[in-house]
Amino acid sequence: MILRHITIDAENPYEIGKFWSTVTGWPLGDGDEPGDDEVLVAAPAPVPGMLFIRVPEPKSGKNRVHIDWVPTERTRDEEVDRLLELGATIHEDHRTPEGPGWVTMLDPEQNEFCVERSEAERSA
Structure with missing residues (x-):
């Protein structure tokens, strides 16, 4: 088994993806752009990427x-x-x-x- 992504719920996948791309130095996924419902921060193998997916509800706790x-x-x-x-x-x-x-x-x-x-x- 391979861990492919760590998936994180997001209000704005592109903006939080850009933040984590800057933090890590890893690129955004090919074709990811503002307004997308899913944005990938592509990590170097074998590290799993960070996948941000838009959800309607705000973060509510820890x-x-x-x-x-x-x-x-x-x-x-x-x-x-x-x-x-x-x-x-x-x-x-x-x-x-x-x-x-x-x-x-x-x-x-x-x-x-x-x-x-x-x-x-x-x-x-």
């Missing part, structure tokens, strides 16, 4: 599933700052003075995701 991200080119804190500039917000800050911990953030449609320390930070 996500039952969320994504944990580990930065590869920045520290956790640098990545959090970059994501804030792109339009994410901090939901819960679990960083500790000693360095460990993570930050739970919200994307522009209020979906939760976490940013953990980079591999370099964990190895230090």
